[in-house]
Amino acid sequence: MLRPSSRALTWISETCYVVLVLITVCFFAISCVALLSQAVRNAPNRSWTNNWDAVSIGATYVIVLFLSIAFCVKRRISVRRRLQRISKTYNGISRNDVPKSVHEYISREYVRSCLVAYESQPRDAVHEGWGRPGTKYSGMRFRRTLLDTIADIDARAHLVIPSHPTLKPHSRMLHHFRFISPLLPKDESGISLLHIYDSAIQLARISDREPTEEEFEIGIGAAQEIRRILNECRLEMLEESRTQLNVSPEAQALKP
Template identity: 55%
Template sequence: MARGTTTLSLLFYAINVLVTTFFVCLSCVALLSQAVRSSTHQSWKQNFNAAIIGGTYAAVAMASIGFCLKRRIAIHRRLQRISKESRTLERGDVPRSVWRYMQQEYARACLVTFEAEPKAAVQQGWGKPGTPYEGVQYRSTLLRTIRDIDKLAHAVIPRHPPLRPHDRMLHHFRFILPLFTKDEEGLTPLHYYDSAVQLVRHSSREPTEAEFIIGMKAVEEITETLEGCRAEMEAGSMTERSESLFTDPDVL
């Protein structure tokens, strides 16, 4: 919007300059022709009036050009004095009235922002106000957990296959599937997590709070299981190291 307004103002300025120049030139030609016709010899030679008219218009043109150049140079110098570094304005940087106006506008903007915040509105795919998931976007939050679980899976199984963008979770985490226990329906937390990820990846609608809770519960169970496996592996490696230290004859 601002760019269009600037272009429009420049266009009007150019049109104004062209129209003014045209009429000034037209008046100059008319006066010169009148001076020639009213002279005794009706010619340009020894025509004092034509010389005065031409000199006057030339002086006006030079003065106008000089005024424009002076204005442009003054604006350029003032712009050069403006600091290019971003800094916070303080009370002494601007007049008191400007400072008071800035404070009033800032307070008004803060008040409008606060009043404009939804109090009881519910947006699809986001946590409801007043709930533990307030301000949480279900889709992006679930998708961010993929890399965290993948990192834990590589910590448990270093040769775990790398993550590919469109792999299903059941296929990608197939090597850690035996680590999870099944429920009454024969499903593991990885099955629920796979369903939640497929929903947020491919569904045209936003996930509901219930679906998000199921997915995050599966994430917690998967994370807890993998963390436990990693802790057992670290404890086992520490035990093996201590046993090797006590049984190694070189150390003894």
């Protein structure tokens, strides 16, 4: 559900206040005119001349108007003065500002409040698809974190294999990273890290439910291992290139 911003709420509040003031002024003026006209109609000469009822009614409304304005001005001035007395900078309480017993009491209450706030933090709460508070996955959304590893691994694969294909939005990881598959070790059943990583990505992409913490650990572990292997391949390529550059022309001429 969308909630209006603070600026919109301020604008609505000020608009409602202005509308309320205008309505009050209108009713005030209408009542004044109605009473004055009634005083004129009830006068013996039906005129404003020597009509003390009209004078008293007008004087009463003028007094009420000035008193209302004075009350509003006084209210605004008092509020502004109170706000000006508030310090705009935070100044901590030192031992010289208050008695020792008061300072110790404030310090003790502050420490107690900190401990209560710390102990009140959720630790055993479990939110589906998110890391548990207090663990290394705290505040981490499993689905988004797994999907974010695709671009990183793709960039590292391009460094190792410049002709690596361009990443497409819905490509299977087994197909897209098929050129780096020979670099990844396999277990006894022929399952490589790429198979595990592909399963985790497919689960994060199309599954109706959120990945569990165990599934996330398996998927992110495979992603980290693939990144490590690609980094090692990249370092070996750089080392080999550096070695070839350091070989002298005479040694290259002696090679068969």
